Amino acid sequence: MQANAVVIDNYGDSNEFHDALVEVPELKPKQLLLKVAGSSVAPFDISVRKGVFKDDFSLNMPAITGTDVVGEIVAKGSAVDQFDIGDIVCGMVGVKGFGAYADYAILGQSKAAKIPDNMAVEIAAVLPMTAIPAYNSLFDLGQLVPGEKVLIMVVLVVSVQWQFN
Numbered sequence: 001m002q003a004n005a006v007v008i009d010n011y012g013d014s015n016e017f018h019d020a021l022v023e024v025p026e027l028k029p030k031q032l033l034l035k036v037a038g039s040s041v042a043p044f045d046i047s048v049r050k051g052v053f054k055d056d057f058s059l060n061m062p063a064i065t066g067t068d069v070v071g072e073i074v075a076k077g078s079a080v081d082q083f084d085i086g087d088i089v090c091g092m093v094g095v096k097g098f099g100a101y102a103d104y105a106i107l108g109q110s111k112a113a114k115i116p117d118n119m120a121v122e123i124a125a126v127l128p129m130t131a132i133p134a135y136n137s138l139f140d141l142g143q144l145v146p147g148e149k150v151l152i153m154v155v156l157v158v159s160v161q162w163q164f165n
Contacts (some may be wrong), residue, residue, distance in 0.1 A: 001024045002024065003021070003102045003103040004019065005019070005020055005021075007020045007022065007063060008059075008062065008063050008065060010048060011050060011059075012050065016049065027077040028077055029077040029078045030110070031107065032073060032089065032106070032109060032112055033074050034069060034070075034089065034107055036070075036071040036075065036102060036105050039066045039069050040129070042095070042130075045066055045081060045129075046095055049065050053095075058156075059095075063099070066093070066148050067093055068092060068100060069090065069093055069125070070088065070089070070090040070124040071104075071105060073087045076107075083109065083114065088115050089112040090125065094108070
């Protein structure tokens, strides 16, 4: 199966992006194949494209970048047991994997979350890179337990920054 994708052949600025027709890899047992409905460009994605992390991990060029993704599950690996074909999910694709800037993306089952029926895909597309660290901060570091309440005061400020940057 082939997909249209936006790829880079070298680290650098946004001029490195170009369109390409790529082969979609075979799914592993716990992976989902999504028909991409949306993605985002987070500061992390820009840093990956520029090669900021290339000493920590290198991309196999040409590379499809983009980590946040939302889309419909069109195929699933043999061991996927939490989702069904047709579910709309969002999540973070692997940095070195088949990225989100394509018609299709591959997402690990453990990195996916079904989006609520009343949530727009445009909102879901920007959640993973921001919501996962927030969740981890509250529940892992903050040891929040069911029934406790938390007042979050910076969400509006962050949202405004996203709107204007």
